[in-house]
Amino acid sequence: MGTFNQTAGRLMVALDYPAVDEARKLISLLEGIPCYMKVGMQLYYAGGPDFVRELKSLGYSVFLDLKMHDIPNTVKGGAKSITQLGVDMFNVHAAGGVKMMSAAREGAKEALEINSSLTMPLIIAVTQLTSTNQGMLNGEIGIPGTVEEAVVSYAELSKKAGLDGVVASPLEVSAIKERCGLDFLTVTPGIRPRGSEVGDQSRTLTPGEAIQQGTDYIVVGRPITAAPSPREAAEQIIEEMKLK
Numbered sequence: 001m002g003t004f005n006q007t008a009g010r011l012m013v014a015l016d017y018p019a020v021d022e023a024r025k026l027i028s029l030l031e032g033i034p035c036y037m038k039v040g041m042q043l044y045y046a047g048g049p050d051f052v053r054e055l056k057s058l059g060y061s062v063f064l065d066l067k068m069h070d071i072p073n074t075v076k077g078g079a080k081s082i083t084q085l086g087v088d089m090f091n092v093h094a095a096g097g098v099k100m101m102s103a104a105r106e107g108a109k110e111a112l113e114i115n116s117s118l119t120m121p122l123i124i125a126v127t128q129l130t131s132t133n134q135g136m137l138n139g140e141i142g143i144p145g146t147v148e149e150a151v152v153s154y155a156e157l158s159k160k161a162g163l164d165g166v167v168a169s170p171l172e173v174s175a176i177k178e179r180c181g182l183d184f185l186t187v188t189p190g191i192r193p194r195g196s197e198v199g200d201q202s203r204t205l206t207p208g209e210a211i212q213q214g215t216d217y218i219v220v221g222r223p224i225t226a227a228p229s230p231r232e233a234a235e236q237i238i239e240e241m242k243l244k
């Protein structure tokens with residue numbers, strides 16, 4: 001199991017930018033605010049491992065969101081490389097199955113055997129993307145049942161594989177915790193402060209509501225990055241989280 005970094009806070013800021021310069025600009029605006037930095041595929045494909053190392057050297061806790069979904073051997077290798085970067089959290093798709101998710105853990109462990117100064121990252125699994133709604137799940141994707149049932153079933157698989165938690169919408173947090181236990185982490189995107197644009201997200205709650213549901217971490221991108229003052233937006237979100 002990885003460790004829960006209290007000093008990083010419970011807010012994860014999604015650095016969804018096409019270039020590292022834009023990400024650096026936001027990071028300087030948010031200086032001193034307790035948060036994880038989430039690097040997703042857009043920024044990683046542009047800035048690569050060097051940018052992740054840069055964030056680590058600045059002292060940030062980093063969630064590398066590359067959503068691996070491949071055969072177990074490939075995911076094991078990917079997890080080994082990611083762990084060698086010293087990230088604090090990374091993710092895979094639960095749809096890859098128990099063997100694939102266990103392989104991610106094995107890969108991370110192998111990295112630690114090579115370099116004992118590394119710590120085990122938190123490994124979490126994406127359940128159903130927060131852009132998926134009930135109609136899409138049953139019609140387009142072809143999975144029967146409710147979104148909550150599909151998410152909880154993926155969460156159970158993730159737990160069976162020995163992962164630390166899942167990515168889901170805040171709407172499913174209490175069902176996940178009920179089935180998988182309170183210490184099974186939930187990382188929840190689909191966060192929209194009241195009045196902000198929903199965009200392509202389908203299953204959303206406000207930061208305060210997400211905390212009330214018992215989530216461990218909230219992931220916020222555009223409500224901060226596209227705000228007139230990203231710093232004020234982040235401070236307001238943290239304030240709202242504390243009030244709950």
Ligand SMILES: O=C(O)c1cc(=O)[nH]c(=O)n1[C@@H]1O[C@H](COP(=O)(O)O)[C@@H](O)[C@H]1O
Pocket residue numbers: 014016040065067091126128129130131167168189190191199201219220221222223
């Ligand atoms: O794994 C993720 O982080 C993720 C999973 C998911 O189901 N939904 C989801 O939105 N995300 C990520 O969370 C962030 C949400 O960004 P905003 O919608 O701009 O707040 C993006 O970086 C997404 O890639």
